[in-house]
Amino acid sequence: MDKILRIDVSGDGAPKATVTDLGDYAGMGGRGMTSMVVSKEVPADCHPLGPENKLVIAPGLMTGSAASTSGRISVGCKSPLTGGIKEANAGGQGGQVMARLGYAAIIIEGEPKTDDLYKVYVNKDKVEFTQVNEFRMMRNYPLADKMKAEYGDKVAMISIGPAGEMKMCASSIAVTDKEFRPSRHAGRGGVGAVMGAKGIKVIILDDNGCKMRKPLDADKFKAANKAFVSGLRGHAVTGEGLPAYGTNVLVNIVNESGGFPTNNFKQGQFDDAAKISGETMAELQTKRGGQPTHGCHRGCAIQCSGIFVDKDGNFVSKQPEYETVWSHGGHCGIDDLDTIARMDFMDDDIGLDTIDMGMTLGIVMDAGVIEFGDKEGAMRLLEEVGKGTPMGRILGNGAAFTAKAFGIERAAVVKNQALPAYDPRAIKGIGVTYATTPMGADHTAGYAIATNLLKVGGDVDPLSTEGQVELSRNLQIATAALDATGYCLFIAFAILDQEETFNAMVESINGFYGLSMTGDDVVELGKKILSMERDFNKRAGFTKEDDRLPRFFKREALAPHNVTFDISDEQLDSVFNW
Amino acid sequence: MDKILRIDVSGDGAPKATVTDLGDYAGMGGRGMTSMVVSKEVPADCHPLGPENKLVIAPGLMTGSAASTSGRISVGCKSPLTGGIKEANAGGQGGQVMARLGYAAIIIEGEPKTDDLYKVYVNKDKVEFTQVNEFRMMRNYPLADKMKAEYGDKVAMISIGPAGEMKMCASSIAVTDKEFRPSRHAGRGGVGAVMGAKGIKVIILDDNGCKMRKPLDADKFKAANKAFVSGLRGHAVTGEGLPAYGTNVLVNIVNESGGFPTNNFKQGQFDDAAKISGETMAELQTKRGGQPTHGCHRGCAIQCSGIFVDKDGNFVSKQPEYETVWSHGGHCGIDDLDTIARMDFMDDDIGLDTIDMGMTLGIVMDAGVIEFGDKEGAMRLLEEVGKGTPMGRILGNGAAFTAKAFGIERAAVVKNQALPAYDPRAIKGIGVTYATTPMGADHTAGYAIATNLLKVGGDVDPLSTEGQVELSRNLQIATAALDATGYCLFIAFAILDQEETFNAMVESINGFYGLSMTGDDVVELGKKILSMERDFNKRAGFTKEDDRLPRFFKREALAPHNVTFDISDEQLDSVFNW
Numbered sequence A, B: 001m002d003k004i005l006r007i008d009v010s011g012d013g014a015p016k017a018t019v020t021d022l023g024d025y026a027g028m029g030g031r032g033m034t035s036m037v038v039s040k041e042v043p044a045d046c047h048p049l050g051p052e053n054k055l056v057i058a059p060g061l062m063t064g065s066a067a068s069t070s071g072r073i074s075v076g077c078k079s080p081l082t083g084g085i086k087e088a089n090a091g092g093q094g095g096q097v098m099a100r101l102g103y104a105a106i107i108i109e110g111e112p113k114t115d116d117l118y119k120v121y122v123n124k125d126k127v128e129f130t131q132v133n134e135f136r137m138m139r140n141y142p143l144a145d146k147m148k149a150e151y152g153d154k155v156a157m158i159s160i161g162p163a164g165e166m167k168m169c170a171s172s173i174a175v176t177d178k179e180f181r182p183s184r185h186a187g188r189g190g191v192g193a194v195m196g197a198k199g200i201k202v203i204i205l206d207d208n209g210c211k212m213r214k215p216l217d218a219d220k221f222k223a224a225n226k227a228f229v230s231g232l233r234g235h236a237v238t239g240e241g242l243p244a245y246g247t248n249v250l251v252n253i254v255n256e257s258g259g260f261p262t263n264n265f266k267q268g269q270f271d272d273a274a275k276i277s278g279e280t281m282a283e284l285q286t287k288r289g290g291q292p293t294h295g296c297h298r299g300c301a302i303q304c305s306g307i308f309v310d311k312d313g314n315f316v317s318k319q320p321e322y323e324t325v326w327s328h329g330g331h332c333g334i335d336d337l338d339t340i341a342r343m344d345f346m347d348d349d350i351g352l353d354t355i356d357m358g359m360t361l362g363i364v365m366d367a368g369v370i371e372f373g374d375k376e377g378a379m380r381l382l383e384e385v386g387k388g389t390p391m392g393r394i395l396g397n398g399a400a401f402t403a404k405a406f407g408i409e410r411a412a413v414v415k416n417q418a419l420p421a422y423d424p425r426a427i428k429g430i431g432v433t434y435a436t437t438p439m440g441a442d443h444t445a446g447y448a449i450a451t452n453l454l455k456v457g458g459d460v461d462p463l464s465t466e467g468q469v470e471l472s473r474n475l476q477i478a479t480a481a482l483d484a485t486g487y488c489l490f491i492a493f494a495i496l497d498q499e500e501t502f503n504a505m506v507e508s509i510n511g512f513y514g515l516s517m518t519g520d521d522v523v524e525l526g527k528k529i530l531s532m533e534r535d536f537n538k539r540a541g542f543t544k545e546d547d548r549l550p551r552f553f554k555r556e557a558l559a560p561h562n563v564t565f566d567i568s569d570e571q572l573d574s575v576f577n578w
Helices: A030-041 A094-100 A140-151 A188-197 A218-234 A236-245 A247-257 A278-288 A322-328 A337-350 A354-366 A375-387 A390-395 A399-405 A428-436 A468-485 A489-497 A499-513 A519-539 B030-041 B094-100 B140-151 B188-197 B218-234 B236-245 B247-257 B278-288 B322-328 B337-350 B354-366 B375-387 B390-395 B399-405 B428-436 B468-485 B491-497 B499-513 B519-539
Strands: A003-008 A016-021 A054-059 A073-078 A085-090 A103-109 A118-122 A127-131 A156-159 A173-175 A184-186 A200-205 A307-309 A315-318 B003-008 B016-021 B054-059 B073-078 B085-090 B103-109 B118-122 B127-131 B156-159 B173-175 B184-186 B200-205 B307-309 B315-318
Touching (some): A016 A127, A030 A103, A030 A519, A073 A184, A073 A188, A085 A188, A085 A519, A140 A337, A218 A499, A236 A278, A236 A489, A247 A278, A247 A322, A278 A307, A278 A337, A307 A337, A322 A337, A322 A354, A337 A354, A337 A375, A354 A375, A354 A390, A399 B399, A428 A468, A468 A489, A499 A519, B016 B127, B030 B073, B030 B103, B030 B468, B030 B519, B054 B094, B054 B188, B073 B094, B073 B188, B094 B103, B094 B156, B140 B156, B140 B200, B140 B337, B218 B491, B218 B499, B236 B247, B236 B278, B236 B491, B247 B278, B247 B322, B278 B307, B278 B337, B307 B337, B315 B337, B337 B354, B354 B375, B375 B390, B390 B399, B428 B468, B491 B499, B499 B519
Parallel strands (some): A118 A200, B003 B103
Antiparallel strands (some): A003 A016, A054 A073, A073 A085, A085 A184, A118 A127, A156 A173, A173 A184, B003 B016, B073 B085, B085 B184, B118 B127, B156 B200, B173 B184, B307 B315
8 A cells, every 4th residue: 555546537438547655645555545635735726627636545553454343434625515624534445445456546537528427447457437327317327237247246336326427416426335236435524526526436445466464573463453352342332232233223322312303403302213213123034134233344353234134135325324214214204114224315315415415305305395103205306306306406405405405493403514413402412523523524533322222422411511622522532533544443342341352452553564563643633633624614614603513402402401502603613722 | 755664474363564764774774775674684694594694675765765876675584595785676666655654664474373474565654465366377467467567556565476485596586567467576695584484475655644754854855856767868878878788788798709608608709799789679569569668666767677569569578687598598598588578477467586497497407407508498497486397386486496306516506596597607796796786696796797887987907907996896886885875886987977966966965864975974874785785694694705707717717808817816805905
């Protein structure tokens, strides 16, 4: 992983590839790499769909090695949704394959002269471009079928659906999983639109003939990795809850807490939560012969990403994540897992962020376009997004855009990005993260739910205003560093609770790179990444006024606790205190 | 004009009226009044369509008096389009009638509990509210017919069309003219949406039994006003060009300069400009029996607001203003005045800003939805806005929104507001105003065209980077003050060129209010208003990054002069230097 592939789409004809060494970017990976490239090379005031923006794809520092659960890939750019810096993170095989090909980053730059679409094929010997206008408006699953027929299913595919081609702000970039399904997505911030603006429909990464990345100190690495896996397997969340139920284990927990946003954030509990819970899903899938326990990439020790099948045992979609179940479920008043799984598939197929898309459906329900709970109506509207009808153009640009189109205030967004599945009034730590992360509302940027509800890494009362800022700060720092390593965020449950597992992770990195990093170095890396990101946003025109939740969270009390979001602006402004 | 009418829409049932004295707002009028109320009473970070925003309607300080050409009315709020402070300015009879009723401001506040629509009727004795749900989605012209049947045509009407009801960001507030036509609009910034969010469909102002406002020093006022009128009549622009041709006299002038934005800012000259020029329009209308010379309100000495009739002599619309002819004409590649006048009528009827709406049509042409020059297509799309179809919801939210919906970079907007009819690359002074005015791109905020092209108030080469900042600064200050007086901006041509006319205006105010203001006091008033506005925007999260033109103006050279916008960011940041 000692080179960078630059793809310039701005010349005549096909894009041009250049391979360079790492230069200034040596030692960076994942989010550290994407944020550093965007920060250094993209003018902060450029148009996200214009020639000055760049799309950066980077595996984590440990990705492509034998390090357990480290297959994440980061996608960065100036976001068409937020107008700020963006890192969207995905699982699947793309990161592993790309890392083994030796590329620490693919940087797509420039502006095409025509609207031709291109395929990029990368193997150990070459980078090849093919015009693929015949794939225009093709969805991700049929595209995967075409690619599988051409390249087999051992390669990895990174692609956009029609949403990315139409440059929609809720468009994602799909990454294929172990079974070559385009089911893992760099979902947030409209990264698919930037790939679409560059005229790249699909990237095929073929690591045939490449080897697993080798550690510098094999013994140290092997021992640390073993201890690390043992730590993951021994923790209740990573060793039991997630493998058994997937992330959707959270429905009952969050609903019980009174922080499960229902009917577009009108209530904090959903009467029919039990019908869509992780426990119900696992029971249903076990009965139907689905696969509740399954990993999104090879080498994962957690295996939270199941497969959802219909009553006849046929594949419907990947097992929808908790946030997807919430956004298309309780948020929309929909209580049917089969419908939710079908919408999850449609999102993946069209190439959409399931959080922003589900949020959007609830907003048009609130605006009276369809009724809350209207399953058929919701699927019909989603289909319009894939077709690019005028209604689809509205919805595909996400929650904030749709609220504006229909003239309603109630859009739970920060920096235009939809809030995920946790009401910040009843779970205040996550509210601090939503408000302040440079990414726009994002639970993964500093997952305070861990400590507010799951009591992992401590215990901070979700309803109190005390301790939330410090909690969010520490989690945001740790996450920024973690997102640079390629380790899955879910290892956080184990490393926050178990010091020896944290140490095993650090030692794995040290063994791999021949370093002697400490926990303090990890913290410094996290701070460095956040500082770069905040500096970019500042240059893009962001101020502390952008680090705020929508006012209705401060005005309207949420049942059952009857709480508002009462973390003060001064508290929010104290998060980044270094 | 010694009282304020507050209308609170938030209680049960009909809105409630309270009449108060002026308090802190004594001595303020027009834009000074609206910006001061918004600045003091509206939380800068509120949602423009939420309960904390207020709609402020205020006649100018001289409005309702015998002062010539002083009938302007200001409408202020936090703008749904820009997210910053907004003053939109209109002619018509509304200001005069309201001022004679004694109201220095109407402030509409709160959030309705239901979606009922209300009519407000104000006469010298009472303020009355009537639920008018039967007018839902009624357009402005049929609404005027209904009101005329009920109240006659001596009252004034302030109303919203379907666009305001649908809370669209390009929605305007209509004000009736001398013939009770809803043809004068507070057009910019989506002020109609705020009136819609308050549930107020129409305000009838009835000054029956009220007298013309009396000057404190009648002799001084009368003499000064006489000198002022004589100055207006003696100047080539206000005494000849505008009365004969209306504002559309500018087509040939701006086209000749190479700053007439054509086909969505791709060229600086329109081949068919002669077909849509003011000279052609005046000739056509004289032949048809239209009325090229006609005032928008009683007491106007300029008479630039003509009436446009069809070949059979039937009313089509008011004579479209230059910016409307440009936005629906050259910008869209449309060269037919009859089509442009019909679209002008549709905009007024639906309640839309003709600048943002025309800009939007050119953008969907650029995006390939219809072809440049497609007259029928453009009218069909406009009709969709009035009906609120999904396509209409996109377009009605304006140029920036529409560009986002269709994923194109090329939207000539600042602070989300569409640039008017002058290309900033070829006429750089107006570019400074577009970039820096707190209002979002707005030619009226500091009309550098006067000096760059018309050589009024000096001569600053439009293609040079020299002198533009000072020019824009001085004009922005003068305009802010002028917008507080109620005098029409068009008097600026005469008062910039003729010192005695400027003095006559100041003496008119002094005579009316018994003051002894000097020119310096006028400058101080302008600075005070601008400072309040900029402070609001800062609190709303605006930074210097918001005071920029879209990057394509810096990147793409404009024919025929092959110039980019090369005023530096540092120059732009030096405009407000006090």
